Amino acid sequence: MQETATVQPMAGVDLIDVSTVEAIKRHLLSHLVHGVGVAPQYASPRDWMVAVATLVRGVLSEQYLETALREREQKARRVYYLSLEYLMGRSLRKTLLDIGLLERVEQALTDLGQELEDIQEHEYDAALGNGGLGRLAACFLDSLATHSYPGFGYGIRYEFGMFTQRIEHGEQVEHPETWLRHGNPWEFERPSIIYPVRFRGRMMTFRGEDGREVCRWIDTEDVIAMAYDVPVSGFGSGVVTKLRLWSARATRDFDLNIFNQGNYIDAVKAKTLSENLSKVLYPADTTLMGQELRLMQEYFFVSASLQDILARHTRTYGDLSALPEKVCIQLNDTHPALAVPEMMRLLLDQYGYDWAAAWAMTRGIFNYTNHTLLPEALETWPIAMLEQILPRHLDIIYKINYQFLQQVKVSFPGQPDILGRLSLIDDGARRVRMAHLAVVGSGHVNGVAALHTDLMRRHVFADFQRLDTDKIVNVTNGVTQRRWVVQSNPDLTALIDDCIGPRWKTDLTELKAFERFADDAGVRDRFAAIKRDNKQRLGALVEARTGVRFDPAALFDSQVKRIHEYKRQLLNLLHVITLYNRIRSGQGDGILPRCVLIAGKSAPGYFLAKQIIRLINDAAMVINNDPACKGRLSLAFLPNYNVSAAEVIIPGTDLSEQISTAGMEASGTGNMKFALNGALTIGTLDGANIEIKDAVGDDNIFIFGKTAAEVTEMRMQGYRPWDIYNADEELRQAVDMIGSGYFTPDDPGRYRCVFDAILTHGDHFFVMADYADYIRVQAQVEQTYRQPEDWTRKAIINVANMGGFSSDRSIHDYARKIWRITPLKR
Known part of the structure; x- marks a missing residue:
């Protein structure tokens, strides 16, 4: 067990004594x-x-103050991570493990008549994120602290998360995610750390005494950003970093004169409107007001963060002359892209730099991580909206674009078409391309898996690649083994420790030594027993939340991720329906017992994704109540998927579904977590699946489906899903059952939209094209699972070859390739 890192005494302060149980x-x-x-x-x-x-x-506070002292003394270059999401999960057990206090605290509580297992269930998941983007950010903060890198996270202190998902009559219903209703015991409120954030207003331009153009942004509507700090511990390092979250406050809480006149609503109107900025993660953008709120939210977050970064830097160094040498800012996706014009505004308008110097500093500070290849997910904002809400920033964006396009003209003479493709402004749609802004304003741009980065270079950002061949680099995503094995799978942790020792907890490449135990019968038996225990725990969770019984003797088949057409939960369901039809036709005796679990949230305004959730639940109702399926096939949709649920699902899963349309998943991290816990993957050659396949070997993963190149070629040649439908009897039967209302006899047309999406409207995500190969490979899964020793051997090989998929490796890559930071000296 790790011991608590030594904290150097601070003058006049009695440090907390946690050396004994007493x-x-x-x-x-x-x-x-x-x-x-x-x-x-x-x-x-x-x-x-x-x-x-x-x-x-x-x-943690003592350790953070010691960390901060070391950073100041060493004048370390620091990375600041800007992310609109941080899916942290519960912190209690994770932090006790990190600082080496778990056993002592467990014993102390037992002596006091309490159990840590019971107590930790009363901690709410911090609702600061939605999916992989936020979970990745949380892993990165963990790895930064574990390996003593000087880092700092910035985000928004959402009062409500995206939503709590409940299933009512089979449908997703969104309810407020009130994670702060009892407060957050981990945070430090910082009422003295406040910054004004400005909106609307107008610009006033004039010549200064030195003849330079000066711009003033005046008559603005201001909001106050107030800081809350959440400490993030490193595992056994004694280093603690911080996640600083901003909460919106009105500049005036209360207008007493209006109140005394009896107009009570208008008296607090400014306060209410201002504080909406930090109310909800991703406000619905289906209305103009919702879009404006999201834009204002993104700017609020980056403005407060940059003001804070510059204030911290000037306190340490006196001025900004060393800024690019001491500060590196990572933009996690396009949500913080407004940081580029905001940094320019601060340097130009507040600190008095000229344009050339400000732009050189800006490009020396920022780097951008791209997380998507989907065009609709690459943010753009209407010019008219920016002009109204952030007029100064639109002016700066125009100037950045003008100067950038002048460089493009020099680099590509006689090629006017490239100007439109590279422009920060989409003139046809009258929108600002935020990904382009992030690329132009950053020193490096990185993809998050080898295939994703290659597709960025060849397609999404191909013209930028031609302009600067060194700008786009790859840093494959990773997960922290401390959360996803040490904490969530303690029995597997103990087995690995017994076999190879504990060093893998901070250097996952050490796991390679575990591979030699794949042929050890005793280790295989112990590994299989651990999986059975984890399946028992998962089965209990599923039954408690859905009423569906999962038999631990069956194959546990899980797909847990955001509900989206490209992630193809529908393909998974078609396989389940096919199995159901085989059972109904009398083939049940030959089918491997299987329990299929699907979980995830759909965006509130995503109609088809919400219909797929409802279809899964309607199908589950029929399948689970058919006597022929008892002991053979079960289907459940687990509501309100979050980190705490994942910590039970991932260790208890046999088969990990990673079945997105090839070329559409940037990386994925769920695929890594499942494999790290001994689940075998069935997946397409998409995202990090490709690198996982290379790591574990072709014999230890189940790959199916069209490649990204084949998908592109089929689109160009004219893909015809009707031909596939007509040629495959099992597929046609399953699709017809959906379209004809087999699972909803009271409302037979309910899922006609799903039927149309994969047939009439062209099957954009190639569900039909990959169905037959998916069914074929699922049969291979069944055949392998019937040989438990072989399956367990493959599972151990998967675990042992996950060394390259740690967020520690990702952070080392960022530090070396992009950030140019080094660990703090002890």
Whole structure:
């Protein structure tokens, strides 16, 4: 077990004594009485959770102050990570593991008549993210701290998460995700760290005394950004970094004169409108007001963050002359892209730099991570909206674009078409291309898997690649083994430790040594027993939340991710329906018992994705209640998928569904987590699946379907899904059951839209094209699973070859290729 890292004494401060169980017990009882305000004998499990979190937070605070002192003394170059999402999950057990206090705190609680297992269930998942983007950001903060890199995260302190997903009559229904209703015991409120963020207004331009043009942004509507700090611990490193989250506040909370006149609503109107900026993760953008709110939210976040970064830098160095040498800012997707014109505005208008110097500094500071190849996911904003809400920034964007296109003309003489393709402005749609802005304003742009980066270079950003062949680099995503094995799969952790020792927890490449145990019968038996126990735990979760019983003797087949057509939950369902039809036709005796789990949220305005959720639930209702399927086939949709649910699902899964249309998934990280926990992957050659295949070997993964190149060629030649439908009887039967209302006899036309999407409207995501190969490879899955020793051997080989998919490796790559940062010296 890791011991608590030594904290250098700070003058005049008594550090928290957590060296013994008795000392911890005294602190916990004191926190209950003095912090929570409750007598120990009457304390609820949540009261105990707050007491433990408060104690641990104090230890983290000491370690953070020590980390900050080291950073200042060493004048370290620091990376600032700007992300609109951080899917942190619960922090209690993770932090206790990191600082080496888990066993002592567990014993202290047991002595006090409590159990950590019960107490930790009363911690809410921090609702600061939605999916892979936010989970990746959380992993990166963990790896930065674990390996002592100087880093700092910025985001928004959403009062409500995206939404709590409930399934009502089979449909996704969104409810507020009130994760802060009992407060957040991990955060430090910073009312003295506030910055004004400005909107609307107008520009006033004049010549200064030196003859240079000066611009003033005046008559603005201002909002105050106030900081909340959440410490993020490293595993055994003694280093703690911070995630600084911004909360919106009105510049005036209350207009007493209006209130006294009896107009109570208008008296607090400014406060209400201002604080909407940090209310909800991703406000629905199906209306103009929703779009404006999201744009304002993105700017609010980057403006406060940049003001804070520049203020911190000037406190340390006196001025901004060393800014590009000491500050590196990573833009996690396009959501923070407005940081580019905002940095220019601050340097020009507030700090008095001329354009050339400001632009050189800006391009020396920013780097951009692209996460998508889908054109509709590459953000653009209407020029008219920017002109109204951020007029100064639109002016700066126009100037950046003008100068950039002048360079393009020199580089590509006589090629006017390229100007339109590279322009930051889409003149036809009258919109600003945020990905283009991020690319032009950054020193490096990175993709997140080898295929994704290659497609960026050859397609999405091909013209930028021609302009600068060194700008686009690859940094394959990774996951933290501390969260996704050490914490979520402690029995597997113990097995690996017994076989190869503990070094893999901070260097996942050490896992390669575990591969030699794939042929050890004793290790295979123990590994299989651990998987059975994890399946029991997953089965209990599924039954508690859905009422569907999963038999741990069956194959557990899971697809958990955002619900989207390109991720092809529909293809998975077609396979389930095909199995159901085979059982109905009398072939049930030859079918491997299988329990299929699907989970994920659809965007509230994504009609077809929400219909797919409803279809899964309607199909599950029929299949699970058919006596012929008992013991052979079960289907469940688990509501409100989040990190805590994933920590149970991933260790308990046998087969990991990674079946996106080739060329559309940037990377994926779920594929890595499942393989790291001993699930075998069935997937397309998409995203990081390709690199996982190369790592584990062709015999230890189930690959099917068209490649990205084949998909592109089929589109160009004219893809005809009707031909496939007519030629495949099993496929036709399954699709007809969906379209004719077999699963909804009371409403037979309910899923006609799904039928039309994959036939009448061209099957944009090639569900029909990959169906037959998917069915073929699923049969291989069944055949392999019937040979448990072979399956377990393959599972161990998967675990052992995940060394390259740690977020630690990702962070080392960023540090070396892009950020130019080094670990802090002890």
